Amino acid sequence: xxxKAINCSKMDLLTVLPSSxxxxxxxxxxxxxxxxxxxxxxxxxxxxxxVKYPAMYSDKEPVFNCIQRAHQNTLExxxxxxxxxxxxxLVYPLSASVLGAIWVTSRFSYAWGYYTGDPAKRxxxxxxxxxxxxxxLLSISIALQLLGVF
Numbered sequence: 001x002x003x004k005a006i007n008c009s010k011m012d013l014l015t016v017l018p019s020s021x022x023x024x025x026x027x028x029x030x031x032x033x034x035x036x037x038x039x040x041x042x043x044x045x046x047x048x049x050x051v052k053y054p055a056m057y058s059d060k061e062p063v064f065n066c067i068q069r070a071h072q073n074t075l076e077x078x079x080x081x082x083x084x085x086x087x088x089x090l091v092y093p094l095s096a097s098v099l100g101a102i103w104v105t106s107r108f109s110y111a112w113g114y115y116t117g118d119p120a121k122r123x124x125x126x127x128x129x130x131x132x133x134x135x136x137l138l139s140i141s142i143a144l145q146l147l148g149v150f
Contacts (some may be wrong), residue, residue, distance in 0.1 A: 017090075025090040025099035028082075031104045035078070038071040038111055063117040070111035070122065081132060088138035091145075096135055103131030 045051070046066070049061040055074075058064045078082035081103060087097035105130025144150055 005054070018093045018095040020097075021089060024085070024093050024100070027085070027089075027097045027100035027104065030101060031078075031081075032050035034089075034104050034107050035074065038074055038107070040079055041111070041115070042068055042071045063115075066114045066117055066119060066122075069119075070114040074107050074111070077132070081135070084132075084135040084139045090136040091142050092138050095138060099131040101131070102134070103128045106131065 045064045046053075049058055050065040051058045051061065051064050058066060081100075085096055085100050085103075088099070106125040108125070110122050110125025110128065113124035
């Protein structure tokens with residue numbers, strides 16, 4: 001088997017990707033803003049509650065722990081979301097963008113609920129499962145299409 005080198009230019013990439021993939025890129029940028037916001041909130045809480053590095057949590061300040069968990073939980077899910085968001089976006093860029101925006105927005109709601117110090121209020125962001133499961137389902141659909149199942 002011979003492997004040929006592929007010469008890709010910027011124009012090749014722009015013609016391969018759907019034109020509406022630009023919305024997907026803006027969804028990624030929105031997620032970057034969200035992650036930055038959550039990180040700043042943790043940094044601010046570290047100062048307010050005097051939680052020194054490298055401690056992840058506080059033995060004395062449960063509100064700090066809620067702020068930290070909101071960020072940490074988002075980071076735990078983010079890589080999987082990125083993968084499924086990207087797969088879904090290659091074929092269904094507009095749908096993936098809407099679903100991605102729902103998921104990213106839900107992470108703000110999740111965090112704001114958690115920041116109250118009442119962990120049950122984090123469920124204010126539960127609507128994010130629409131976005132997460134949506135891109136997972138689109139990714140499964142793409143896999144099945146590629147395999148010729150439908």
